[in-house]
Amino acid sequence: MAEMQDINLYLFLSAIMFIIGAAGAIxxxxxxxxxxxxxxxxxxxxxxxxxxxxxxxxxxxxxMIMFIMTVAAVEAAIGLAIFILxxxxxGSIDLDKFNIMKW
Amino acid sequence: xxxxxxIILGSLAITGxxxxxxxxxxxxxxxxxxxFFFFIAGIYILLHAEFIAMLQLIxxxxxxxxxxxxxxxxxxxxxxxxxxxxxxxxxxxxxxLLGFIFLLLLPMVVFGVNHSMLTASGPFTEQIVEKFGxxxxxxxxxxxxxxxxxxxxxxxxxxxxxxxxxxAKK
Amino acid sequence: MLDKIWLIPALPxxxxxxxxxxxxxxxxxxxxxxxxxxxxxxxxxxxxxxxIFIQLLGFAPEDRLYxxxxxxxxxxxxxxxxxxxxxxxxxxxxxxxxxxVGFLIHIYSIGYMAHDEGRYYRYxxxxxxxxxxxxxxxxANNFLLMFLGWEGxxxxxxxxxxxxxxxxxxxxxxxxxxxxxxxxxxxxIIAMLMLFCGLGEHGIWSFRFSQIFPNVHLLSPEMxxxxxxxxxxxxxxxxxxxxxxxWLPDAMAGPTxxxxxxxxxxxxxxxxxxxxxxxxxxxxxxxxxxxxxWTGALTALLAASIGLVQNDIKKVLAYSTVSQLGYMFLAxxxxxxxxxxxxxxxxxxxxxxxxxxxxxVIHAMSGEQDMRFMGGLRNKTPITFWTMAIGTIAIxxxxxxxxxxxxxxxxxxxxxxxxxxxxxxxxxxAGMTAFYMSRLMFMTxxxxxxxxxxxxxxxxxxxxxxxxxLMVLACLSIIGGxxxxxxxxxxxxxxxxxxxxxxxxxxxxxxxxxxxxxAGHEIAHQASHATAHHSxxxxxxxxxxxxxxxxxxxxxxxxxxxxxxxxxEKLASRFCTLHKVxxxxxxxxxxxxxxxxxxxxxxxxxxxxxxDVPIIDGMVNGIARIVLWSSTVLRHxxxxxxxxxxxxxxxxTLLLMFYYxxxxxx
Numbered sequence: 001m002a003e004m005q006d007i008n009l010y011l012f013l014s015a016i017m018f019i020i021g022a023a024g025a026i027x028x029x030x031x032x033x034x035x036x037x038x039x040x041x042x043x044x045x046x047x048x049x050x051x052x053x054x055x056x057x058x059x060x061x062x063x064m065i066m067f068i069m070t071v072a073a074v075e076a077a078i079g080l081a082i083f084i085l086x087x088x089x090x091g092s093i094d095l096d097k098f099n100i101m102k103w
Numbered sequence: 104x105x106x107x108x109x110i111i112l113g114s115l116a117i118t119g120x121x122x123x124x125x126x127x128x129x130x131x132x133x134x135x136x137x138x139f140f141f142f143i144a145g146i147y148i149l150l151h152a153e154f155i156a157m158l159q160l161i162x163x164x165x166x167x168x169x170x171x172x173x174x175x176x177x178x179x180x181x182x183x184x185x186x187x188x189x190x191x192x193x194x195x196x197x198x199x200l201l202g203f204i205f206l207l208l209l210p211m212v213v214f215g216v217n218h219s220m221l222t223a224s225g226p227f228t229e230q231i232v233e234k235f236g237x238x239x240x241x242x243x244x245x246x247x248x249x250x251x252x253x254x255x256x257x258x259x260x261x262x263x264x265x266x267x268x269x270x271a272k273k
Numbered sequence: 274m275l276d277k278i279w280l281i282p283a284l285p286x287x288x289x290x291x292x293x294x295x296x297x298x299x300x301x302x303x304x305x306x307x308x309x310x311x312x313x314x315x316x317x318x319x320x321x322x323x324x325i326f327i328q329l330l331g332f333a334p335e336d337r338l339y340x341x342x343x344x345x346x347x348x349x350x351x352x353x354x355x356x357x358x359x360x361x362x363x364x365x366x367x368x369x370x371x372x373x374v375g376f377l378i379h380i381y382s383i384g385y386m387a388h389d390e391g392r393y394y395r396y397x398x399x400x401x402x403x404x405x406x407x408x409x410x411x412x413a414n415n416f417l418l419m420f421l422g423w424e425g426x427x428x429x430x431x432x433x434x435x436x437x438x439x440x441x442x443x444x445x446x447x448x449x450x451x452x453x454x455x456x457x458x459x460x461x462i463i464a465m466l467m468l469f470c471g472l473g474e475h476g477i478w479s480f481r482f483s484q485i486f487p488n489v490h491l492l493s494p495e496m497x498x499x500x501x502x503x504x505x506x507x508x509x510x511x512x513x514x515x516x517x518x519x520w521l522p523d524a525m526a527g528p529t530x531x532x533x534x535x536x537x538x539x540x541x542x543x544x545x546x547x548x549x550x551x552x553x554x555x556x557x558x559x560x561x562x563x564x565x566x567w568t569g570a571l572t573a574l575l576a577a578s579i580g581l582v583q584n585d586i587k588k589v590l591a592y593s594t595v596s597q598l599g600y601m602f603l604a605x606x607x608x609x610x611x612x613x614x615x616x617x618x619x620x621x622x623x624x625x626x627x628x629x630x631x632x633x634v635i636h637a638m639s640g641e642q643d644m645r646f647m648g649g650l651r652n653k654t655p656i657t658f659w660t661m662a663i664g665t666i667a668i669x670x671x672x673x674x675x676x677x678x679x680x681x682x683x684x685x686x687x688x689x690x691x692x693x694x695x696x697x698x699x700x701x702x703a704g705m706t707a708f709y710m711s712r713l714m715f716m717t718x719x720x721x722x723x724x725x726x727x728x729x730x731x732x733x734x735x736x737x738x739x740x741x742x743l744m745v746l747a748c749l750s751i752i753g754g755x756x757x758x759x760x761x762x763x764x765x766x767x768x769x770x771x772x773x774x775x776x777x778x779x780x781x782x783x784x785x786x787x788x789x790x791x792a793g794h795e796i797a798h799q800a801s802h803a804t805a806h807h808s809x810x811x812x813x814x815x816x817x818x819x820x821x822x823x824x825x826x827x828x829x830x831x832x833x834x835x836x837x838x839x840x841x842e843k844l845a846s847r848f849c850t851l852h853k854v855x856x857x858x859x860x861x862x863x864x865x866x867x868x869x870x871x872x873x874x875x876x877x878x879x880x881x882x883x884x885d886v887p888i889i890d891g892m893v894n895g896i897a898r899i900v901l902w903s904s905t906v907l908r909h910x911x912x913x914x915x916x917x918x919x920x921x922x923x924x925x926t927l928l929l930m931f932y933y934x935x936x937x938x939x
Contacts, residue, residue, distance in 0.1 A: 006106055007221075011212040013113045013146075017120055019205045022923065024124030026197045026916045027190065030180070032129060032171060034916075036136050039167065040120050043143055050152050058225030062241055063249055065155050069162050070256040074263030076167045080174040081270035087178050099913030193912075197920035200927055207930050 010051040017044035031083050031093040035076070042072050109149055116142035129180045133172050140164035151229065154238040274324045278358045279343050281318045281325075281368065282408040288314035288401035296394025304393055311397035312379040315404055319372035326365050334775075337362055340414050340483065347417070351478035352469075359414035359482070363614070363780040366773075367411040367546050370618055374538045374625050375404050377742035381629050382530040384738035385636065396436060400534070403429035407539050411546055415480040416465050419547070423461065423511065426540045427454040433535065434527040443526040450520040457510020457517055464503035468554075471496050486553045494558065501554060501561030505568075508544030513595045514572045514602060519862055521595055525587040529632030532587060537594055537628050538621035545601045545617055549610045549780070556608070566606020566687075570698040573599030575859065577705035581712075582845075582856045585642050586631050589713050593668070594624060596702060600683055603699060609686035611777050615757045616679035618773075622753050623667040623676060626746035627710075630661035633735040633743065634717060639728050644713065649722035653732045658718050660743040665714050667750040669707035669823045678754035681819050685759075688815055700822055707826025715834035759812075 021040030028034050046065050053061025087093055119139035126132040140163045147156035232240060245253055288311050292299070299306050329337050342357040358364075379400060386396055406425025413419040428451070435447025469480060475491045477484060489497070510517040513536075524536055535541070548555060548565070555561055573596045580592035597620050604613035635642055637654050651658050667674040670681065680703060688696040722729055734740070757773035833840045845852045854860065910921075 006109055007216055008213055009106070009109055009113065011216070013109075013116070015205065015208045015212055016117055019201050020117070020120045020124065023198055023201050024120075026201075026919050026923070027194050028124060030129055032175060032178075032180070033124070033132050036123055036132060036171065039136070039163070040123065040139070043140075043163075047143065047146065050147060050150050050155065052221075054150055054152075055221050056225055057227045059227055059240060059244060062152060062155060063245065063252075065158075066241075066245065067252060067256055069158060070260065073162055073167055074259055076170050077263045077267040078270065080170060081267040083174060084177065084271050093178060093180070095915055098915065101911065102913030103908040103911045193917055193920060197916075197923060200920065200923050204923070204927055204930060207927075207934055211934075 007051060007055060010047065014044045014048045014051070017041075017047070029094050029096050031086070031095055032080075034095065035079055035083075039072060039076075042068060105149060109146065112142050112145045112149065116146065129175050130172070133168060133175060136171075137164050137168050140168070151232065152237060154241055274321065275328055275339050275360060276341055277321060278325060278339075278341050278360055278412065281321050281372070281412060282358070282405050284314040284318045284321075285401040285404040285408065289398055289405060292394050292401065293398040296398060300394050307394045307397050308379070308383045311401050312376065312383070314401065315372060315376045315379050318404070318408065319369075319376050322365065322368045322372050325360050326369060329360060329362070329365055338483070351473065353478070354415055354417045354480055356418060357414045357481075358412040360412075361780060362776050363546070363550060364412050366614065366618070366777065367542075368408060370621050371407050371411060371539050372404070374621050374746075375407075375534060377745055378530050378534045378538075378625065378629070381533070381632070381739050381742045382528075384736045385530050385632055386528065387736075392436070396433075396528070399429055399432045399436070400531075403433065403535065403540075407543070410543050414482055416468070416482070416485075417480045419550075420458075420461065420465060423507075423543060423547075424458060426535070426543060427451060427458065427511070430454070430524070430535050430540055433531040434524045436527055436531065440526075446520075446523040446526040450524050453517050453520040454510050457507040460503045460510075461507030464500045464507065467496065467500050467503070468492075471500070482550065486551070489554050490557060497554065498558040498560050501551075501558045502564060504547065504551065504554075505561060505565055508548060508602075509568065512541045512544030512598050512602070514544075514568050514599065515575065518572065518576070518595050519865065522588055522591045522858070525585070525591050529587065529628060529635060532591070533625045533628035533632070536591065537624035541594065541598055542601075542617045542621065545598070545605065545613055548602075548605050549614055552605075552610045552780075555605070562606050562608065564606075565602050566692065566695060569599040569602030569604075569606055570695050570702075571599070572596070573603065573702040574698050574705075577702045577709065578855055579858050580709045581705060582852060584644055586634065586644050586647075586713065586717065587628075587642060589644075589709055590624070590627055590631055593627075593706065593710065596706060597624065597668070599702070600680065600699065603687060603695065604683040607687050607690040607692065607695070609683065609690075611757075611774050612679065612682040612686055614777060615773050616683055618756070619667070619675035619679040619750070619753050622746055623664045623674075623750045626660060626664040626743060626750055627668065629739070629743055629746070630657050630664060633657040633739055634661075636735050636739070637732050638724060639731050641724060641728060644716040646724045646728075647717045647722070648720045648724070649718070650732065651718040654734045656734060656740045656743065660740075660747040661718070662714065663747040663750055665710045668710055669827060670703060670819060671823055672820065673751075673754065675750045675752075675754035677820070678757060678759070681816055682757070682759060684819055685812060685815055700819065703819060704822040704826045707823040708830050711827040711830035712834055715830060719835060720838075 018041055021037045021044060024037035024040070025034050028037065046068050049061035049064045049068075051061075053059060053064075083093055086098070090097060116139055119135050119142055122135040123132050123139060126135060140159060144156040144159045144164075147153075147159060227240065291310050292307055296307055329339070337360075339360040340357055341359070342355045345353070345355045347354040379397075382396065382400065386393060389396070403426060406422045406429055408422070410419050410422025410426060413422060431447045431451035431454075434450050435444045438444045438447070465480070468485065469478070471492045472479070472485060472488060475488065477488050477491075479485060492500075506517075509515065513521040521536055521541070525532055555565070576592045576595035576599060580589050580596065583589045583592065597616070601613045601616050601620070604610070604616060633654065634647070634650065634657060637650065637657070638647060641647065663674070667676040670677045672678075684696060684699050684703070687699055722732075724732075833844075857863075
């Protein structure tokens with residue numbers, strides 16, 4: 001169970017990655033960078049899944065990863081298509097510029 | 104030994120993600136992202152999940168990042184406007200909140216792992232996994248017990264493809 | 274037919290519903306339907322009343338009480354009241370002339386209001402509503418239903434006085450009538466409830482007359498006096514006595530038939546009806562009767578004095594009404610209840626006649642009401658002239674016309690009860706009555722016409738719908754007096770002597786009815802027996818004296834307005850201060866405005882500007898403003914930026930983590 005000793009480190013790593021990803025997602029104005037930060041967050045949760053799957057000696061975490069990855073891929077496709085539409089409409093993908101729903 | 108490797112790979116991954124969010128140039132961000140994925144793949148290998156590591160490299164670093172780079176190219180992103188519009192106070196407050204969350208997480212992470220609940224209950228010890236191979240075990244269960252989610256994800260992929268074509272058509 | 278007694282008030286109500294709800298459309302189809310409906314219902318009521326009257330005569334005098342319950346109205350613990358009507362001599366007596374004179378006035382209104390466009394149906398609706406309320410008042414068998422009618426006539430008075438409300442002074446007059454009546458109604462309600470609770474302590478919880486009056490002697494004398502005084506306060510408002518008569522002269526702003534009906538014949542007599550109905554109650558309190566007698570006498574004198582110098586033809590008649598009502602209350606105050614009711618009857622005949630003639634004159638003069646611009650109408654409007662002459666002679670008290678019998682009986686009973694001073698006041702007022710009525714006649718119908726040429730051109734006799742009621746009422750004024758010829762003049766008693774007395778005696782407590790012969794009708798006993806102690810010659814002497822006073826009044830008026838026409842101005846300039854005070858109605862209205870109206874205004878202003886607007890409106894508006902303010906603050910949450918929404922998600926996550934982390938029990 002070498003796994004057991006390091007589990008704290010893995011959790012710590014996952015936490016840090018998540019926070020970094022979230023921080024980037026709410027700070028950057030470029031839509032594509034925001035998207036990449038979301039991918040970072042997804043990665044951190046995938047890591048968690050694998051770690052706990054290993055710790056309990058099951059494969060459920062691994063299966064979850066399959067589907068997370070698939071969804072991430074689809075999300076990337078559609079998200080980028082939307083970015084292209086955004087760019088066509090207004091000529092920029094600066095997220096601060098999209099505030100028509102302001103009060 | 105593994106711990107040392109973990110620490111090295113982990114810090115490299117953290118560095119990569121930090122550079123993603125701090126780069127001014129979008130292409131640089133994308134490239135740092137690729138490196139980040141590589142380091143994460145390394146961590147997966149440490150966890151004896153080779154297939155996942157490969158999958159990560161192929162799908163994430165290969166397909167998705169390429170996708171993003173295509174988009175960057177098509178959208179002709181210039182450098183981030185450096186005539187600093189100062190970061191909004193709200194966003195700083197958000198960062199503070201995140202820091203707070205992290206502080207709350209720390210004790211959990213460091214001390215809070217309840218080892219008694221982490222019963223090693225499943226059948227997949229290292230030996231068995233090594234005997235059959237990670238991918239074999241995975242695919243065995245993927246096409247029997249988890250067939251329905253598999254099919255649904257394939258539908259999801261189809262939808263995604265069709266959708267993105269529809270959206271981006273002129 | 275007795276069990277159809279509920280039809281008498283119901284028929285005018287049906288008229289109200291038809292005319293009120295559909296009048297607007299009926300008018301467009303055929304205007305005549307409206308007055309057919311209105312007059313028809315009142316006529317049917319009169320017919321039914323008459324039939325019931327005949328039926329009642331068939332009973333023995335002590336059995337003449339028939340009560341009919343329509344339905345149970347209020348049923349709440351000890352308070353049990355129903356809509357129930359009673360046919361007894363007093364009710365049917367009142368109802369007869371209410372419906373009869375009412376019907377004649379409805380006919381008259383057809384002609385008078387014929388040219389009023391667009392408001393025809395409204396007028397007849399209100400008139401029928403008034404008839405409904407008045408019939409409820411006189412036919413009710415309990416105080417609550419009577420009060421319903423009491424309030425109803427007040428309401429209709431307001432509606433009808435302010436009929437032409439587009440002129441502001443008419444609306445103000447209507448308001449004045451209603452508010453003054455309200456003050457009286459307040460006293461009435463308190464008296465009614467005191468009676469109810471007072472008797473309730475003895476176990477009798479009822480508003481019904483037949484259950485209250487036999488037991489009224491159980492109350493303490495002080496309570497009876499207070500109740501009587503409060504009831505009388507209600508009467509001063511409704512029947513225009515001092516101090517609440519002020520609305521009646523202003524009420525002349527309404528159409529003349531309204532004045533004839535409401536302010537001559539019916540509504541103002543409701544107070545007298547109420548007192549006579551409760552005669553047992555009032556008889557138990559000599560103090561109250563004394564107050565009533567003196568108030569009546571003083572009102573008679575005061576109003577007659579004001580009527581001497583008025584120039585508006587309707588105002589003279591209005592003050593005359595107040596004065597005659599004073600006579601009726603004088604009669605009630607000395608215990609001569611039947612005399613009072615009889616004077617109500619005769620007064621309704623000739624006063625309605627006088628008002629309708631005045632309306633006819635105004636109609637002929639194209640709306641002119643000031644007598645100084647009339648004159649010489651004698652030959653141009655003969656029917657109006659002769660009928661008005663009959664009315665004037667009747668009111669002056671010249672035999673054998675109706676007014677003589679009733680007024681003389683009142684004066685005789687006053688004298689016989691020992692109050693010489695009251696008799697003197699009454700006699701003086703009688704003289705003044707003769708004077709100002711003759712003055713009215715001479716100024717309007719004699720001498721040369723002082724109107725403008727245009728008006729002179731249009732003078733014409735009124736249409737038949739107006740003159741026929743005049744003639745009917747004139748006949749009634751002539752022969753109506755013979756219904757109650759006193760014993761002293763039994764030789765000229767055509768219908769038999771003292772018919773009204775015999776008819777009404779059971780109600781007044783003098784008849785053989787055993788129930789009413791409890792302690793308490795002493796006063797009435799005294800009143801009737803007092804006269805028996807005086808000699809016949811005294812009676813003849815006083816009769817001659819009153820005739821002389823009346824003739825003197827007429828002749829003085831003749832001198833002043835026909836023979837020596839400069840006397841009026843000379844007298845006015847000699848006594849200019851007195852003339853000014855009397856002409857301005859003794860400044861009573863101004864006094865009231867100063868004493869009551871101004872302080873109320875100040876108080877209301879304070880409550881409005883000082884309390885209602887800042888505090889109550891402020892609270893309500895303040896809540897609205899708080900909501901508005903909070904929304905202006907809260908709307909900034911919606912920034913429209915994606916990332917601020919993400920931050921709020923993070924914030925929520927933090928809260929959740931707090932919850933789980935610290936095991937907080939929410």
